[in-house]
Amino acid sequence: MKLMIEDLAKIREQYRHTFAVRQGTGRVRITVHTGECGIKAGARGIMSAVMGEIESRRLHDVIVTNAGCSGQCDQEPVISVETTSGLTMTRYIHMTPDKVKRVFDSHVMRGEVVQNLAAGGDKNR
Amino acid sequence: MAYRSYLMVCGGTGCVANQSMKIRDRLKTEIEKRGLQQEISIVTTGCNGFCAVGPLMVVQPEGIFYQLIKESDIPRIVEEHLIKGQPVKELLYTPPGNGRFIPRMVDIPFFSDQSLVVLRNRGLIDPERIDEAIGRGAYEALAKVLTTMKPEEVIAEIKASGLRGRGGGGFPTGIKWETCRNAPGDPKYVICNADEGDPGAFMDRSTVESDPHAVIEGMCIGGYAVGSTEGYVYIRNEYPIALERLTTAIRQAREKGLLGKNIFDKGFDFDIRIIRGAPGEVRPYRGTGTLGQAVLSEQRGDVGQCSPDYPEWRQVVCQHRNGGRHGGPLGRKQRDQGLLALRKGQQYRTDRSPNGYYAAQNHL
Numbered sequence: 232m233k234l235m236i237e238d239l240a241k242i243r244e245q246y247r248h249t250f251a252v253r254q255g256t257g258r259v260r261i262t263v264h265t266g267e268c269g270i271k272a273g274a275r276g277i278m279s280a281v282m283g284e285i286e287s288r289r290l291h292d293v294i295v296t297n298a299g300c301s302g303q304c305d306q307e308p309v310i311s312v313e314t315t316s317g318l319t320m321t322r323y324i325h326m327t328p329d330k331v332k333r334v335f336d337s338h339v340m341r342g343e344v345v346q347n348l349a350a351g352g353d354k355n356r
Numbered sequence: 357m358a359y360r361s362y363l364m365v366c367g368g369t370g371c372v373a374n375q376s377m378k379i380r381d382r383l384k385t386e387i388e389k390r391g392l393q394q395e396i397s398i399v400t401t402g403c404n405g406f407c408a409v410g411p412l413m414v415v416q417p418e419g420i421f422y423q424l425i426k427e428s429d430i431p432r433i434v435e436e437h438l439i440k441g442q443p444v445k446e447l448l449y450t451p452p453g454n455g456r457f458i459p460r461m462v463d464i465p466f467f468s469d470q471s472l473v474v475l476r477n478r479g480l481i482d483p484e485r486i487d488e489a490i491g492r493g494a495y496e497a498l499a500k501v502l503t504t505m506k507p508e509e510v511i512a513e514i515k516a517s518g519l520r521g522r523g524g525g526g527f528p529t530g531i532k533w534e535t536c537r538n539a540p541g542d543p544k545y546v547i548c549n550a551d552e553g554d555p556g557a558f559m560d561r562s563t564v565e566s567d568p569h570a571v572i573e574g575m576c577i578g579g580y581a582v583g584s585t586e587g588y589v590y591i592r593n594e595y596p597i598a599l600e601r602l603t604t605a606i607r608q609a610r611e612k613g614l615l616g617k618n619i620f621d622k623g624f625d626f627d628i629r630i631i632r633g634a635p636g637e638v639r640p641y642r643g644t645g646t647l648g649q650a651v652l653s654e655q656r657g658d659v660g661q662c663s664p665d666y667p668e669w670r671q672v673v674c675q676h677r678n679g680g681r682h683g684g685p686l687g688r689k690q691r692d693q694g695l696l697a698l699r700k701g702q703q704y705r706t707d708r709s710p711n712g713y714y715a716a717q718n719h720l
Contacts, residue, residue, distance in 0.1 A: 246491025
């Protein structure tokens with residue numbers, strides 16, 4: 232199938248998320264804590280929910296990583312949301328798939344921290 | 357499908373010789389066993405350059421660098437890092453003479469000192485998938501050249517960039533291309549020298565293994581500039597992986613119409629053939645003269661034997677036999693650097709790096 236010049240840009244667009252992840256660069260970085268306690272509390276489901284949001288919203292500038300125990304085992308599942316343009320990293324606790332959706336609507340898409348889901352409000356890095 | 361993580365497994369010659377493909381296969385099995393195949397993708401890349409610590413792998417997006425991996429390490433990596441988020445410390449890079457490990461590739465001195473130009477796709481793409489190269493901008497420079505620039509303007513841009521050859525002579529690329537374009541006679545050929553006879557050198561191997569489309573695109577642009585429709589890559593027989601990757605890349609480029617007739621419907625024809633160095637040959641460094649001889653042999657149907665009769669070749673060139681396929685002047689191509697200068701449309705300055713390497717740097 233012969234490619235025309237316009238096709239090059241289309242293919243580049245399809246790969247934007249792929250190369251953001253492969254280079255570890257992204258406007259938003261979400262860390263899902265998947266230590267033992269996290270997994271027992273359902274962190275794997277939270278991870279799926281986060282990936283689901285990225286896919287359904289076709290986001291190309293959000294990358295996800297995992298980390299070990301968050302240190303607060305009674306608050307698991309815990310995720311952290313960090314925007315690389317700003318200086319805040321927000322820790323969200325007792326996560327469920329529904330709460331993941333709210334975090335995406337508000338924090339990821341509009342930069343507004345969801346205060347009532349966060350652990351004690353913003354923590355400046 | 358959006359992946360959470362990519363495992364960039366090195367598939368360069370050094371790592372493959374150290375069984376990195378077995379590592380990759382074991383990874384695949386383990387990932388599937390743990391049900392992670394929707395989340396995590398395994399990518400076989402080209403050479404990363406740090407062959408001494410292979411087999412190696414980088415886990416993205418964290419950028420964690422694993423070295424000296426054995427098959428028996430895989431279940432632990434999958435369990436502790438990919439599932440539970442704790443990198444396996446024993447497999448991280450440790451600088452010699454210093455006990456402290458360095459988890460991230462970007463912090464390892466071997467990599468952090470590098471400023472990638474030609475090898476900008478190193479370790480980032482699967483070289484056997486043309487879409488990934490295009491995803492990183494491959495063939496954009498060719499598109500720009502074919503739509504907005506005349507051959508003379510391409511040559512002017514290359515001259516202005518100050519680009520020089522990577523052979524011992526450091527010959528100015530722009531002047532080479534200009535000379536070729538102005539030389540009387542037809543047809544003209546673009547020859548890429550991937551013989552790499554310098555003992556121990558493997559930067560050409562690295563380039564072809566990591567990013568073969570950079571080579572192809574560069575030759576296309578060179579062909580356009582000098583007025584050639586035929587390119588040859590002379591690659592040494594001792595580089596089977598590079599040879600395979602280049603063969604695949606050429607085939608895929610042809611399938612997508614990026615090589616062949618009427619590229620991008622812009623009326624430009626260009627195609628590339630590979631010439632393999634004869635197996636087991638012991639030879640001195642191959643330059644333009646002997647490569648030219650190889651091209652002629654290939655055209656006559658001889659089997660890739662390259663004779664050291666340099667003077668004979670020069671005589672053939674100078675005879676300018678018209679009407680035949682022999683005797684066309686050659687343009688020796690510095691494959692990929694040229695396309696970078698054109699892609700960015702900026703001045704490039706060639707510099708000596710502290711290690712005595714010629715490197716083209718972006719001069720802003």
